[in-house]
Structure formats: structure tokens, C-alpha cells
């Protein structure tokens with residue numbers, strides 16, 4: 063485990079805003095409304111939600127940049143995040159009223175003029191010694207609501223700033239960073255509430271979703287994602303009221319292990335207004351050593367669907383019951399509709415490319431499993447997902463062995479595929495309704511993994527496992543795959559030497575955009591997968607692109623800066639890609655006139 067306190071250049075900086083050149087923005091503009099957020103996927107002049115629409119499709123109806131002219135795409139501007147702080151830049155930019163909002167590593171927030179790149183203001187959070195982000199000092203983005211821009215920090219605070227002045231409007235402590243809590247996901251806004259999760263599954267935290275009044279930061283409800291914990295609602299005065307236990311205590315967890323059960327909600331959520339459900343993925347049950355916690359260990363490594371009005375879990379689907387491989391199920395659940403090939407009926411579905419290597423399609427009204435198939439090769443931990451029972455058919459020989467049945471120190475080692483960094487990780491896929499395809503950034507790798515004894519200690523890593531990640535092939539690890547969720551087929555794929563770690567954007571222009579750790583920002587033909595354009599941004603890309611339209615021109619933006627979990631946890635793979643350079647900048651492109 064890396065000691066971040068020794069590497070944080072933020073140490074010793076004065077608390078608060080380092081506001082650069084706050085400039086007057088003319089007349090006060092209208093703030094972002096709930097309607098703006100609900101319509102985000104259709105409105106091309108702004109990007110006001112993580113996912114480019116609350117359903118998370120990352121699809122734009124813009125076609126000014128298209129398969130016929132994308133070769134004319136050139137940089138409009140780029141700006142550096144500056145300083146000595148580099149590491150992974152995983153954030154999705156937001157665009158509103160001519161401003162581009164982007165978060166950066168070490169809990170920083172930048173606001174630029176979206177057309178010229180002029181810096182309007184920035185905020186650098188003072189991080190205390192001893193923060194414990196498991197997987198690099200990343201942030202995946204902010205949320206916009208009314209006149210506020212809101213983001214979570216690595217010391218588990220949630221902050222809201224006035225978009226024009228950069229002045230902090232509210233601040234809420236979400237939890238104790240000294241117990242392993244941190245925040246890395248982009249918040250989402252649902253009906254005036256800001257919805258957030260927590261990071262820290264490697265430290266035995268308790269995963270949960272929280273809803274707050276987006277204008278004040280005051281809590282509305284808390285819903286834990288470890289079975290046995292109580293949910294709460296809060297009245298206007300802040301009084302706490304029990305809102306029902308999550309699941310049934312000890313039904314799927316033995317003894318007291320549920321009290322430090324993990325299931326961290328570290329990669330955010332999506333919201334589907336048609337079903338009025340928030341969908342959040344949950345991380346591994348803690349500790350990793352599964353022999354210490356017989357049972358399914360709900361609601362870990364699952365998709366949970368939560369009613370935003372009540373804060374209650376309406377349905378759940380567990381992608382990896384009794385996870386023993388750190389297959390966090392935090393991957394985004396993306397709503398989409400399709401016509402049932404047999405009945406012709408429209409199915410309200412959701413797709414999820416899970417870290418465990420299977421692509422799952424669930425009925426998003428009730429969670430019922432509709433389809434599940436591998437999107438990476440050589441999966442070892444399960445033979446298949448049984449569509450009748452909705453459960454994996456485990457290969458018991460591929461579960462890391464129990465230390466207690468051997469010498470007590472180290473259980474039998476297995477070679478498992480995918481590695482715990484997953485068939486897919488934090489990088490967000492995209493869905494194009496014109497092609498009916500999901501574009502999934504995936505990786506082909508495995509791991510040697512074994513279990514060790516472990517006991518919980520507050521603020522210490524709580525794994526009970528050792529591991530080494532290895533590539534499966536000499537020539538590639540990353541594969542961008544076009545996935546047909548109904549037929550259960552891979553339609554095309556594009557291989558990449560380094561593991562893919564950035565998200566995807568797809569458009570009505572017939573394009574699919576993504577970046578590589580080697581620094582190439584690419585546009586492919588969404589139908590065929592043929593590469594049509596690429597541009598070298600000077601450092602690896604591990605973030606999702608966005609697109610919008612301003613003054614009649616279509617812009618495409620992506621954050622750049624190599625880092626994330628691979629260099630820290632990647633074992634042999636980390637060594638193989640240690641030639642890749644860090645950075646920190648945002649790039650904006652448009653067509654050459």
C-alpha cells in the first residue's frame with residue numbers, strides 16, 4: 063500500500079482556494095435546472111451530467127463531426143493542470159454556459175472558457191497527511207446544479223462552489239479519511255439531490271449511497287450497501303430517522319464481518335427517469351479472502367437499484383456472489399431499450415460490462431437477468447452465468463485456497479482470469495442507439511492470487527490476499543470491443559498494447575472516440591471499428607471524452623494524464639508499461655475550417 067502522505071505535494075499548502083484571476087462573466091446566467099439534467103442526453107449545447115445524460119449512454123446526437131470529415135479534427139486549445147501534481151486524470155469534463163469544468167488529480171477543480179481555454183478560476187484542495195486512496199489520487203468529475211459546481215475529495219469531503227466566482231458555498235464531511243474513506247467518483251444530481259458514494263473497499267469501510275440537498279449539502283437519506291446496516295432519512299432540521307435495515311442481518315454474512323463489509327460504491331451511479339431508479343455498482347466484500355465470510359455477502363459486487371424518493375433498495379442483482387477475486391461490481395449500469403427478437407416487444411434494459419469479465423443485461427424495472435456472456439477471453443472463475451438461475455456456475459478449483467486448510471499462512475495459489483483490475487474497470491463504456499452496440503474498453507490479463515490470514519484494523523489495508531497481475535498476450539492487453547447486448551456477440555474489436563483505462567464517447571456522426579495510455583486520442587467508425595483519426599496528446603488518456611456544440615461548431619474534449627490503478631497495482635503489467643509518461647491537461651478539438 064502506497065503511503066500517499068509522503069508523495070502529496072499539497073502537504074503544507076494553506077487551506078482553501080487558490081483562486082486565479084476570477085473574471086467577471088457579464089450578466090449572471092441561469093443556473094443548471096433539474097430539467098437541464100434530465101434532458102442532457104438530447105441537448106447538444108451543454109454537458110451537465112456525468113454520463114452525458116443520466117442514463118449514462120455517453121451518446122451525442124451531434125453529427126457535424128462525422129465519419130466523412132473527422133480527419134479534419136484539430137486541436138482548438140489545450141491547458142495544463144500545472145504544478146508538480148500529475149498522476150491519473152480520470153475526470154469527465156462538464157460544459158455549461160460557455161464554461162468547461164474539469165476536476166484533476168489531488169482533488170483539484172478547474173474552470174475554463176470552453177471556446178478559448180482561458181482559465182477562469184481553479185480550486186486546489188488541501189489534502190491532509192494520511193489520506194488512503196487505494197488506486198491513485200484520481201477524481202472522475204464534478205456535478206452541476208443551479209449556480210453550483212460540486213465534487214468529492216480524497217479526504218472524503220463534498221464541496222460546492224459558485225460557478226462564477228469560485229467561492230465555496232457549502233462543505234460537508236462525508237466520513238473519516240483516517241478509517242480509509244475517500245471519494246473519487248463524480249456525483250450525480252437527481253431531483254435536486256446530489257447523490258454520492260464512498261471509496262475505500264480495501265480498508266473495510268461500509269459502502270453506501272447518500273442523497274443531499276444539492277443547494278445546501280444537507281443529508282436527505284443514507285442507504286448502506288452492506289446487508290445488515292440501517293438506512294436513515296433526515297428531516298429539514300437534520301434529525302435522523304431509521305429507514306429500514308438493508309437486507310437481513312447475518313442472512314448472507316457470518317458473525318460480525320458485515321460490520322466491516324466493504325461493498326464500496328466508488329465509481330458513481332446512473333439514474334433512469336423512466337423507472338425512477340438510481341443504479342449503483344458496489345465493490346468487493348471485505349476482506350478479499352472469501353473463506354473468512356461464507357455466504358453471498360450482499361450487496362457486494364452487485365448492481366443495486368434505489369428509489370431516490372425513499373432511499374430504499376428496490377432490486378439488486380449480484381454479479382459475483384461470494385466474490386473471492388476482488389471483482390468489484392462497480393461498473394456503470396447503462397439504461398437502454400431494445401426490441402425482443404421473439405416478441406417484438408420493447409424491453410427496458412440495462413447493460414453492465416462487469417469487472418468479472420461477463421457482460422450482463424438486466425431488466426431495469428425489476429433486475430431480472432436477461433442475458434450474460436463473456437466480453438473478454440479465457441475467464442476462469444466461472445464456467446458461465448446460468449440464465450435460468452441468474453447465478454454464475456463457479457469453477458471451484460479456481461477460487462484461491464483457504465490458508466486455514468494448509469499451513470495457516472498461505473492458501474493454494476490459483477491463476478485467475480480476469481485479473482482483479484478487471485475485464486473492465488472504472489473506464490466508462492458508451493451505447494449508440496443507431497448501431498445498437500455498446501463500446502467497451504476491456505483488458506485481457508490474469509493474476510496469480512492467494513489468500514492469507516487477516517484481521518480488521520481501522521485504517522489498514524484489509525485484504526488477506528497476495529497477487530501478481532500478468533498479461534495474457536505479448537502484443538496487447540487492451541481491446542476496445544463493440545458488443546451486441548441482445549445477440550451476446552462481439553461485433554468488432556481494436557487491440558491496444560497497453561491496458562485501456564479511459565472511457566468512450568459515441569455520436570450520431572457514426573463515430574466512437576476513446577484514448578489510450580500511449581497518448582493517442584482516436585475516432586473509429588462506430589459500425590466497423592475502422593480507425594479514422596488519431597492525435598497524440600503527449601501523455602496517456604484514462605478519462606472519458608465529451609462533445610458539445612457552441613456557436614455552430616462541434617467540440618470534443620478529453621482530459622489527459624497517465625495514471626490510475628495500473629501503475630500502482632499492475633504487477634508485471636506495471637513494469638511492462640512503466641515507459642508511459644504522466645501529465646495533466648485538458649484537450650479540446652474542433653474541425654479545421
Ligand code: CA
Nearest residue numbers: 102105108109
Ligand atoms: Ca446536453
Ligand code: CA
Nearest residue numbers: 263346388390
Ligand atoms: Ca476492490
